[in-house]
Amino acid sequence: MIEFKSVCKDYKGVRALDEVSFTVEPGSVTGFLGPNGAGKTTALRILLGLSRPTSGTATIFGRPYRELEAPGWHVGALLDANAQHPGRTGREILTLGAMTLGLPRSRVDEVLELVGLTEREARRIFRGYSLGMRQRLGIAHALLARPRVLVFDEPANGLDPQGIHWLRGLLRELADAGCAVLLSSHLLAEVERIADRVVVIGRGRVLAQGTLDELGRGRDLERVFLELTAEADRRAA
Amino acid sequence: MSDVTVPGAARTGWDRVTPAPVPFHRLLLVEARKMADTRSAMIMFGLLAAMTVVSIAARGVVAGPELTRLTTTAGIGYGTLLPAIAILAVTGDWTHRSALTTFTLEPRRGRVLAARCLPPLAATVAASLFALVVAVPATAVTAAVQGVPAEWDITVPRMLGWTATNVLLIAMAIAFAMLLLHPAAAIATYFVLGTLWNLARNLSETGREIARWVDLGTAVGPLATAELTWMDAARLGTALLCSVALPLAIGVVRALRAEVR
Secondary structure, eight states, rough: OOEEEEEEEEEEEEEEEEEEEEEEEEEEEEEOOOOSSSHHHHHHHTTTTTOOEEEEEEEETTGGGGGGGSHHHEEESOOOOOSSOTSBBBBHHHHHHHHHHOOOOOHHHHHHHHHHHHHHHHHHHHGGHHHHHHHHHHHHHTTTOOSSSSESTTTTTTTOHHHHHHHHHHHHHHHHHTTTEEEEEEEEHHHHOOOOOOEEEEEEEEEEEEEEEEEHHSSOOHHHHHHHHHHHHHOOO | OOOOOOOTTTSSSGGSOOOOOOHHHHHHHHHHHHHSHHHHHHHHHHHHHHHHHHHHHHHHHHHBBBBHHHHTTTTHOOOOOOOOHHHHHHHHHSSSOOOOHHHOOOOOHHHHHHHHHHHHHHHHHHHHHHHHHHHHHHHHHHHHHHHSBBOOOOOHHHHEEEEEHHHHHHHHHHHHHHOOOOOHHHHHHHHHHHHHHHHHHHHHHHHHHHHHHHHHHTTTHHTTTTTOOHHHHHHHHHHIIIIIIIIHHHHHHHEEEEEHO
C-alpha cells in the first residue's frame, strides 16, 4: 500500500536519504526506526508530498501522494503534534479538518471520544495542551476520514503509560481492520510491542527490514538496533 | 477504496459519503474560518469594530454630521488593524507549522493559497460597508444633538472608490505576507515602506513622481476620492504590478516549491 522505491534526497550536496526502498502492507503495523537525524521525518514528508525526492518514488496505492484523487480521505497523517496554531481550540482544529474533507461535525465528536479527549479539553486552546494531549488530538485528526493508510511520526512521544497502552490497542485495531500503519519511533521497546515489521534506517540508508523475528533471531530489538546503527556509523567514518 | 471499518466510525452513516477531491468553495470556507477562529484574531476583529464605532462617533462630535467624512474616518482603523489581520491570516499556517496539516489534506497548494487570499479581501469589503452602516446613524444622531442639518453627501462612486482603496491596500498586505511568510517581517515591511514612500514624496519631486507610479499607497489617492483620471489609472496599474502582483507572484512560486516543514 505504501511503497518507497530507491528514494534519494539531497540537501545542498548532503545526502539525507540514499536509495530508500521498503513497503508497508495492509493489515500491518510497520515501525520505522532510526537515530535522530537518520532521515525518518524526511522520508515521511516525501511520502506525503510535502517535500520532493531528488530521485526515486514514494507512492501510496501506486500513486505519488500529490496525484491521489482525495488524499485526505485515504491517508491519515500526524507528522508533528506541536504544529498547530496555539490560539485555536482542539475542537476547532478538528472542525477545520472535518470541514475540509466534507465530513459532518458529528465526526469530530466521534474522533474526540475515540482518542479520549473530553469535551472540556476539546474546548481549551491548543497552547495549554500537554504533549500527550497534542498527540491524541493529532491522532484524532488523522482518523477523521477513516483512512486506510496511516502515517505517524513519533506518536508515542509525550504519552503517559496509559496513553501508550491505548495507542498500542488503537494501532492493533487499525491494522486488524486492514489499515496499513507506518509509525516512526525511537522508543524501541514500544515498537517491539506494537509493530509487525520494522524498517531500520541510519544515515539515510535502510540498514535492515523484516519481521521482528527475522531481524532479531532471538536478540531484543535494542541490541539489533545499536549494532546496525553502530555499523552504519563505522562505515560512514 | 474505503471498505474497511475503522473503529469509532459508522455510527452516523457519514461513511457512505464518497471520497472526493476538496472543492474550492470548501477551501474558501475553511480559510475564511481560519482567519477568525483564533483567540488573537477574535480580539483583533473586536478591536477593529470598537475602533470603527468610536472613531466615527468622535469624528461626528468634532467635525459635524457629514456622512462621507464620518464613513471614511473608519479608514484609520482599517489602515492599521486590517493589514495585520490579513498578514496573520496568510502567514499563520507557516509560522505555526500547521501547513503540514493543511497541505496533507489538500496537496494542491495553489488552490489553498488562492483560497487564503480571498477572505481578507472580502472582510475589507464588509468592513467598508460596516463603516457606512455605523456612519449613517452617527450622522443622524450628531445632527440631532448639535442641532445642525446633516449632510448626506456620500455618492456611489466615492463609496466604491474608498472601498476599492481599502481592498487594494489589503491586497498589498497579503502580497507582502505571501512574499515573506513571516508576520512580524511582513507587518514591519508594510508600515515601514509606507513611511519611506511618504518621506520620498516629501523630499524631492523625483521621489514624488516615482512614488506615484510604484507605491500603491500613493497611487490609490485619486481612487479613494473617486477622481481618477486616465493618467491616475495608468499609475495605479503600474503601482499594482510593483507593489502587489510582483511580490505576490514571487511568494506564490516559492510557496508552491517550498519544503513544508
